[in-house]
Amino acid sequence: xxxxxxxxxxxxxxxxxxxxxxxxxxxxxxxxxxxxxxxxxxxxxxxxxxxxxxxxxxxxxxxxxxxxxxxxxxxxxxxxxxxxxxxxxxxxxxxxxxxxxxxxxxxxxxxxxxxxxxxxxxxxxxxxxxxxxxxxxxxxxxxxxxxxxxxxxxxxxxxxxxxxxxxxxxxxxxxxxxxxxxxxxxxxxxxxxxxxxxxxxxxxxxxxxxxxxxxxxxxxxxxxxxxxxxxxxxxxxxxxxxxxxxxxxxxxxxxxxxxxxxxxxxxxxxxxxxxxxxxxxxxxxxxxxxxxxxxxxxxxxxxxxxxxxxxxxxxxxxxxxxxxxxxxxxxxxxxxxxxxxxxxxxxxxxxxxxxxxxxxxxxxxxxxxxxxxxxxxxxxxxxxxxxxxxxxxxxxxxxxxxxxxxxxxxxxxxxxxxxxxxxxxxxxxxxxxxxxxxxxxxxxxxxxxxxxxxxxxxxxxxxxxxxxxxxxxxxxxxxxxxxxxxxxxxxxxxxxxxxxxxxxxxxxxxxxxxxxxxxxxxxxxxxxxxxxxxxxxxxxxxxxxxxxxxxxxxxxxxxxxxxxxxxxxxxxxxxxxxxxxxxxxxxxxxxxxxxxxxxxxxxxxxxxxxxxxxxxxxxxxxxxxxxxxxxxxxxxxxxxxxxxxxxxxxxxxxx
Numbered sequence: 001x002x003x004x005x006x007x008x009x010x011x012x013x014x015x016x017x018x019x020x021x022x023x024x025x026x027x028x029x030x031x032x033x034x035x036x037x038x039x040x041x042x043x044x045x046x047x048x049x050x051x052x053x054x055x056x057x058x059x060x061x062x063x064x065x066x067x068x069x070x071x072x073x074x075x076x077x078x079x080x081x082x083x084x085x086x087x088x089x090x091x092x093x094x095x096x097x098x099x100x101x102x103x104x105x106x107x108x109x110x111x112x113x114x115x116x117x118x119x120x121x122x123x124x125x126x127x128x129x130x131x132x133x134x135x136x137x138x139x140x141x142x143x144x145x146x147x148x149x150x151x152x153x154x155x156x157x158x159x160x161x162x163x164x165x166x167x168x169x170x171x172x173x174x175x176x177x178x179x180x181x182x183x184x185x186x187x188x189x190x191x192x193x194x195x196x197x198x199x200x201x202x203x204x205x206x207x208x209x210x211x212x213x214x215x216x217x218x219x220x221x222x223x224x225x226x227x228x229x230x231x232x233x234x235x236x237x238x239x240x241x242x243x244x245x246x247x248x249x250x251x252x253x254x255x256x257x258x259x260x261x262x263x264x265x266x267x268x269x270x271x272x273x274x275x276x277x278x279x280x281x282x283x284x285x286x287x288x289x290x291x292x293x294x295x296x297x298x299x300x301x302x303x304x305x306x307x308x309x310x311x312x313x314x315x316x317x318x319x320x321x322x323x324x325x326x327x328x329x330x331x332x333x334x335x336x337x338x339x340x341x342x343x344x345x346x347x348x349x350x351x352x353x354x355x356x357x358x359x360x361x362x363x364x365x366x367x368x369x370x371x372x373x374x375x376x377x378x379x380x381x382x383x384x385x386x387x388x389x390x391x392x393x394x395x396x397x398x399x400x401x402x403x404x405x406x407x408x409x410x411x412x413x414x415x416x417x418x419x420x421x422x423x424x425x426x427x428x429x430x431x432x433x434x435x436x437x438x439x440x441x442x443x444x445x446x447x448x449x450x451x452x453x454x455x456x457x458x459x460x461x462x463x464x465x466x467x468x469x470x471x472x473x474x475x476x477x478x479x480x481x482x483x484x485x486x487x488x489x490x491x492x493x494x495x496x497x498x499x500x501x502x503x504x505x506x507x508x509x510x511x512x513x514x515x516x517x518x519x520x521x522x523x524x525x526x527x528x529x530x531x532x533x534x535x536x537x538x539x540x541x542x543x544x545x546x547x548x549x550x551x552x553x554x555x556x557x558x559x560x561x562x563x564x565x566x567x568x569x570x571x572x573x574x575x576x577x578x579x580x581x582x583x584x585x586x587x588x589x590x591x592x593x594x595x596x597x598x599x600x601x602x603x604x605x606x607x608x609x610x611x612x613x614x615x616x617x618x619x620x621x622x623x624x625x626x627x628x629x630x631x632x633x634x635x636x637x638x639x640x641x642x643x644x645x646x647x648x649x650x651x652x653x654x655x
Contacts, residue, residue, distance in 0.1 A: 194542030
């Protein structure tokens with residue numbers, strides 16, 4: 001649903017895939033016919049498309065239907081009074097609209113669609129027999145129709161649909177607009193894909209813009225021969241890069257806070273959970289029901305089980321961390337050491353390049369395997385996200401490079417390794433997450449045409465897929481390589497970005513040109529990822545996230561680690577060249593390291609995490625909320641007091 005020039009434009013935003021009917025005559029109690037009838041009873045608009053092998057139900061919800069669903073879900077939305085209140089149909093004018101002019105965000109609309117679809121239950125009071133091609137399905141009272149049909153294999157998939165008008169506009173103004181480089185229509189991206197993808201591309205754009213300065217400086221440091229001053233230029237570049245990274249992360253927090261204020265998203269940012277919406281119901285917190293059912297008893301009695309539950313969760317997380325570390329030491333470390341030794345023994349650059357390519361392919365497989373194991377471990381934990389365990393997927397990738405630094409201490413070899421990794425990684429990621437999705441889409445279209453031809457279609461000529469919704473169905477989903485249980489495809493994109501940041505920062509002294517390569521890579525990545533989302537993939541389901549979450553902690557940790565690694569690189573460089581004595585030189589490096597660590601943490605206190613206007617707006621909203629709540633409390637207290645006093649006065653008058 002969208003509004004254009006005051007008129008409501010019905011947009012089919014969700015599709016359901018059901019089997020194509022094999023019989024021409026319509027059966028009484030047909031599953032699909034009953035489903036369509038029930039959907040229309042819920043106030044939704046349904047269009048049917050027949051594809052090559054399946055039938056597609058395109059579902060749209062008018063504004064009135066979405067408002068009713070939002071009121072039933074008690075969705076909290078910001079109002080013009082400055083408070084977040086549960087949505088009510090009667091007071092819909094008081095709620096603030098989205099940047100695109102709609103009343104509900106894409107995440108809120110998708111929640112309403114899920115509520116409407118899965119809220120269709122059997123209210124007839126008796127079993128209903130549904131039929132499909134001679135097969136009977138029993139629909140029990142109070143049972144969800146959609147869940148029943150999904151379990152029986154009647155509904156094959158439910159997925160969000162692209163809005164063609166908005167998709168083409170984003171293609172024109174974003175994916176194919178190369179002249180803007182890092183400038184992106186962030187508000188339009190947020191309105192179409194949701195807050196999580198909007199925040200990611202805002203972060204990627206800001207990171208690329210900030211990379212321009214160290215990229216230019218790194219290019220000069222790498223290409224210009226400074227002679228004897230080279231040993232002063234490298235430490236200076238290292239100091240500038242460290243201060244740049246610390247300032248960038250701090251100013252990103254400010255921009256993130258400004259984005260959330262502009263999008264009217266109220267959240268609390270924490271170090272591990274990423275964010276938590278204000279107004280979350282107590283029942284939705286991740287505590288067992290047996291702990292919350294006795295809430296209100298004596299404080300000591302209710303405190304003890306929570307403490308026991310909390311330490312039980314910490315113990316499970318600690319045991320998982322130990323398992324991950326031991327796995328890296330036993331399986332990953334020997335492989336990394338074997339690669340480093342083999343690389344040093346080989347003399348041919350071509351063979352070294354091939355060896356690095358094979359090594360990165362194996363690393364990618366091990367990363368996927370480790371990610372799947374991490375997901376299984378996380379499923380045993382409490383209130384954690386898969387991003388919280390992303391540290392183990394990132395840290396182990398640098399073990400081989402650390403080995404080159406500590407054992408060989410050869411800057412030329414290290415630069416060669418980093419350059420090969422940069423080139424091969426960029427080609428690999430572009431192929432894996434760009435071309436591979438298109439190849440999957442092409443292969444699925446080929447299989448659909450082949451199946452149609454084997455079922456009696458035309459033996460000659462090309463079978464065309466005319467239905468747009470069927471083309472959307474054949475496209476792969478935007479999912480993470482570690483699985484779809486906890487994360488979407490942004491996990492892989494965020495992991496790639498963190499690996500790049502770690503590589504350019506941890507070895508800034510050895511390879512200053514890496515900043516320029518990262519800038520070019522990110523400019524291309526913005527457009528290729530946008531094309532992937534708009535052309536070769538299904539529209540992603542919106543995720544409830546408004547920050548980059550635990551990835552910010554990982555980036556901050558990488559800045560601290562880069563101070564240590566670059567200090568070690570400078571020690572290796574100066575000792576190898578014989579330019580200084582080890583004892584005073586090491587002391588100077590240690591002093592520089594401590595100064596940079598102090599500056600890094602000092603900048604995090606010096607630069608506020610949110611702009612002044614955001615803080616002022618939040619204080620204003622809190623003040624307005626307190627005034628409204630206090631007035632309501634006074635009214636309710638006065639009415640209760642009056643109701644208590646009036647019977648006493650009546651009794652006194654009688655006496």
